[in-house]
Amino acid sequence: MSERRTGGCHCGAVRFAVEAPRGAPAQTCNCSLCGRLGYIHLIVPESRFRITHGEDKLTRYTFNTGTARHLFCRICGVKSFYRPRSNPDGWSVNLRCLDDPDALGAEISTFDGRNWEAHAGELAHLSAEGAP
Amino acid sequence: MIYEGACHCGAVRAKFETASVPRLRFDGCSFCARHGVKSASDAKGSLRLDAEVPLTRYRFGHRTADFLICPVCGVYIATCMDGPNGPVGVINVVGLDIPQLRDLTPDQASFEGETEDTRRARRLSRWTPMTLSEPNAEAGAGT
Numbered sequence: 342m343s344e345r346r347t348g349g350c351h352c353g354a355v356r357f358a359v360e361a362p363r364g365a366p367a368q369t370c371n372c373s374l375c376g377r378l379g380y381i382h383l384i385v386p387e388s389r390f391r392i393t394h395g396e397d398k399l400t401r402y403t404f405n406t407g408t409a410r411h412l413f414c415r416i417c418g419v420k421s422f423y424r425p426r427s428n429p430d431g432w433s434v435n436l437r438c439l440d441d442p443d444a445l446g447a448e449i450s451t452f453d454g455r456n457w458e459a460h461a462g463e464l465a466h467l468s469a470e471g472a473p
Numbered sequence: 474m475i476y477e478g479a480c481h482c483g484a485v486r487a488k489f490e491t492a493s494v495p496r497l498r499f500d501g502c503s504f505c506a507r508h509g510v511k512s513a514s515d516a517k518g519s520l521r522l523d524a525e526v527p528l529t530r531y532r533f534g535h536r537t538a539d540f541l542i543c544p545v546c547g548v549y550i551a552t553c554m555d556g557p558n559g560p561v562g563v564i565n566v567v568g569l570d571i572p573q574l575r576d577l578t579p580d581q582a583s584f585e586g587e588t589e590d591t592r593r594a595r596r597l598s599r600w601t602p603m604t605l606s607e608p609n610a611e612a613g614a615g616t
Contacts, residue, residue: 351504352533374481376575377548377568379509402546404482413547417531417540419507420547437507 350419372454431468478569491518561600
């Protein structure tokens with residue numbers, strides 16, 4: 342069963358709420374951006390994510406195809422969540438930014454973002470509404 | 474040995490020179506945990522940061538150092554503060570994607586409970602003498 346979980350950036354300007362079940366799948370990624378951020382993906386459908394504070398404090402960054410909308414807090418730089426290219430109909434939350442990452446008990450696997458085209462399909466189902 | 478890296482968009486480049494084998498640190502604080510940081514410094518080395526845009530400076534806790542963030546791509550680059558002989562700093566080898574260092578396992582450290590004076594003394598004894606070049610800002614750690 343999905344539970345409501347909260348999180349945010351370091352300075353507190355940006356806050357979010359996400360619903361995810363205990364043991365949800367999460368992914369590290371070795372692409373040029375995620376690698377630099379140590380980003381850990383928790384991908385959820387649109388209906389299970391909400392920005393609760395500080396949307397006006399977000400800076401948007403795009404590169405390559407421009408499909409992904411990378412968002413970070415303009416005060417402390419932390420990327421709490423974004424619209425991923427693999428799941429443009431959903432959201433990716435940074436596991437590191439949950440208030441209590443350990444309580445999620447995420448099953449963390451590795452995603453080969455350096456060979457994105459060959460592997461992106463493995464993530465597509467994670468943003469489908471009705472996913473567990 | 475000279476280690477070079479840059480943020481994701483390339484607006485900030487770093488050159489870290491040290492004669493020692495760098496030991497990486499992860500201090501487990503709430504900032505470093507969110508940014509996935511591994512830090513490196515050498516008080517006997519040198520560090521040069523070149524930024525094409527004025528950097529975002531973030532302060533928290535004792536507010537005695539500037540955490541430098543690329544305003545374009547959000548990558549946390551380095552932290553710096555002014556010392557008696559000029560600015561000193563510590564780099565994030567993950568954010569700068571330094572190939573020889575980014576995948577090494579860091580030593581766990583904890584600086585919780587340090588007083589402001591102890592913290593400043595520790596930094597001065599470990600951090601790297603540095604220069605920072607950025608538009609619309611004088612070279613140095615700034616405020």
